[in-house]
Amino acid sequence: MKKAPELKLVPTPGQTVGPFYGYALPYDKDNELVNQGHPNSVRLHGVVYDGKGEAIPDALLEIWQADEQGNVVSREGSLVRDGYTFTGWGRTAVDNAGHYTFTTLNPGATEAGKAPFIMLTVFARGLMNRLFTRIYLPEDAEALASDPLLSSLSEAERKTLIATREDDGSLRLDLRLQGEDETVFLSYPRES
């Protein structure tokens, strides 16, 4: 791969989301990318933990994903949901027990043979800057095995990015910001 070109401007630093985003960033149906009544709706959920294994009650998560056919959609309406338009983006504040829930669709593969994943961003009080990661769907073993990112990780690291499919069809993935089973967080080219 070619080296990413140098930036012309220096990026502005990030800062923690702080403790008081609760009246500002969450909004009605923020975590409902589709209605719970949608025939293909899937619950994506888990708990966010700190380095002591304690649940973090003041984290904010966002997901961004393709639709069921693997199309990246570009549609307005994420902040004012009409209940019909799939915009691919959602946000949720965790509850007092650090638990998050999104109602969404299983993303399709964006290209044939690619492992489908959901992009996730984590913000929290005490977290200086946002963290990025991926939530992979567990089903396509062949695609997961040939995924370039997953292939560059150890077995233990890989596990932190692949969701579990629960009996009711839900996807479950816990996030650990620090510690033994720390989630693999990502950096991308052109950050500085």
Next chain:
Amino acid sequence: MSANTNALDPAASAATQEDISAEISSIHEDYRQQLLAGKKAETQPRMDFAPYRSSLLRHPTKNLHHADPETIELHSPAFGQRDVHALESDLTIQHNGEPIGERIVVSGRVLDGDGRPVAGQLVEIWQANAAGRYVHKRDQHPAPIDPNFTGVGRAITGANGEYSFTTIKPAPYPWKNHHNAWRPAHIHFSLFGTDFTQRMITQMYFPGDPLFALDPIYQSIADPDARDRLVATYDHSITSHEWATGYNWDIVLTGSNRTWMEEEEAEH
């Protein structure tokens, strides 16, 4: 219960400002030595910054893993008129009366790391009121809530990446990081780019704030030039006659990956 209870933040300590300031100085001195030894300047806050006690258990200890961005990561959600009403950028007209405080206009542009304007994207802000109080149930600071000020705004950037908010200048407020800890006045900004990898949340500060040197959140950015990038500039051309004083603050996101990766793709 005393006024200095740490109940809101289990990670808070009884450290003094002198303790915290000494820790900050020591980290900054190490950074200065690194720069002298030829290391690249840092542009972002340290994830592991002990003077901000809540960061201790909430930062990853492993290096971030490099990923080559793929499809979804090379795009961003779309926001527009359907999502945000034009009046949401004026935080002074959300209630029946005028909020108390110093009316200000904060304007600027959102650019990417290549200097291109980020047009038609969402900017969200939130802040304390003129007394240093947030409309948030966990904010127990005994300063008055202003019934005419919520402190939340949204805007969609224009064709040149421009945004403008009319609001009230927020005040500093105390927090529980250490004894007698005060945050410099700031406005929280939430930003989207053209790739979701450019997503960021940050804080804008006001020029000359005497609390800068004491604040472990602001000082978590070890590089002094990088810290300056969070400080707005007083701009008399934004100030309007008998109405509001004006500040300018431009925001630079990281670089887009879509353009160069698509170009590379096309070469194959």
